[in-house]
Amino acid sequence: MNKTHLASGMKLRHAVQLGLAGLALACTVPAWAVAISVENGGITLNSTDTSTAGDIGAPWVIDETMTSAGTLKFEGDPLGGNNPTGSGHAAGKWFQKIVTNNTGVAWTSFELELQVILGTPSGQGDGLSFADGSPLTGLFSSDVFSGYTRIDDTRDYLNFSGGTVADGATVTFNFVITDNSGNDPFYLLQTPNKQEVPEPGTLALLGLAGIGMFGLRRRKLA
Numbered sequence: 139m140n141k142t143h144l145a146s147g148m149k150l151r152h153a154v155q156l157g158l159a160g161l162a163l164a165c166t167v168p169a170w171a172v173a174i175s176v177e178n179g180g181i182t183l184n185s186t187d188t189s190t191a192g193d194i195g196a197p198w199v200i201d202e203t204m205t206s207a208g209t210l211k212f213e214g215d216p217l218g219g220n221n222p223t224g225s226g227h228a229a230g231k232w233f234q235k236i237v238t239n240n241t242g243v244a245w246t247s248f249e250l251e252l253q254v255i256l257g258t259p260s261g262q263g264d265g266l267s268f269a270d271g272s273p274l275t276g277l278f279s280s281d282v283f284s285g286y287t288r289i290d291d292t293r294d295y296l297n298f299s300g301g302t303v304a305d306g307a308t309v310t311f312n313f314v315i316t317d318n319s320g321n322d323p324f325y326l327l328q329t330p331n332k333q334e335v336p337e338p339g340t341l342a343l344l345g346l347a348g349i350g351m352f353g354l355r356r357r358k359l360a
Contacts, residue, residue, distance in 0.1 A: 171214045174200065177256065177325060179208020180241075192231030193222040194277070197312065203238040207330065209256065213323035223314050225272035228265075230316035238308045241330060245303040248283065251295040251327040252315065259293035265319030267294050274314050282309040297332065 174186045182203045190196035200210070217229040239245055254264045262270070269275055270290040278286065284300030296313060303309045317324070 172212060172216050172218060173214045175211050175213075177209040177211040179328075180204055180206030181208035181210065181328065183210075184238075188218070191222050192218060194232050197232035197234040199234045199236070201236040203240050204328065204330065205240050207332075208328055210326045210328070211323050212326065216322055216324060217315065217317055221316065223269070223272075223274060223316070225269045225274050225314060225316050227267075227269070227272070227316035228318045229320070230269065230314055232312065232314050235311040235313075236308060237311070237328075239303045239305055239330070242305055243331070244305060245309070245330040246301070247297060247299040247331055247333075248280075248303070248309065248311070249295055249297040249327075249329045249332040250311070250313070251293065251329075253294075253325045253327060254321045256325050261293065262291055264321065266315075266317050266321050266324055268296055269314040269316045270294070272314070272316070278311075278313045280309060280311050282307075303330075 172188050174183070174188070176183060182205075184201040184203060185199070186201070187199040190198060192198050217231050219229055221227055221230040223230045223232055235250075237248070250268075252260050252266050252268065254260055254266055260266050267290060268278070268288065275288065278296065280286070280298050280301070282301040282303050283298035286296050286298040288296050298311065301309075315326075
């Protein structure tokens with residue numbers, strides 16, 4: 139009788155210990171299993187931290203060194219399946235990207251571009267964006283570059299400028315990546331000193347302006 143109670147008590151304690159251990163593990167290991175890796179180019183990942191909430195106060199952090207332009211790959215539930223940013227998209231996270239310039243030249247601009255299919259611009263229909271349509275875009279920042287330009291419709295990019303990152307120096311970017319379609323994987327292209335290419339609509343306007351100026355000049359000459 140006593141032995142039976144003792145065995146039952148030991149089994150109960152063992153079960154409780156296993157349950158507590160499982161609870162502790164569940165509390166310390168995030169539910170997402172995102173993997174961030176280098177797809178191509180001159181990027182070395184120094185460290186990544188996706189264990190935080192991913193909100194503005196506790197962003198996911200990527201620390202890297204660049205010797206040339208390159209691409210990161212996000213896969214395995216890339217944005218954790220939830221969105222603590224408040225952007226309104228199905229999934230999203232704040233990111234803090236810390237980049238050391240080891241290219242041998244100073245950077246006067248730095249471009250980030252999202253793609254679902256590598257080599258194909260990300261349009262509005264694929265769900266992936268830098269918080270497209272959200273007021274959070276006004277909070278994107280860099281500790282070196284004073285501003286940025288963005289495109290959301292024909293492709294998704296941010297081009298930071300208004301500062302200089304010397305060779306050997308470090309720059310930090312803060313921005314949001316969101317997704318409404320569960321894209322897995324997706325890619326983040328990173329290009330320092332990339333000149334902005336006007337969109338087709340902008341080129342058309344510039345062409346019309348040029349024609350108008352040419353016509354005005356001809357009338358004056360006549």
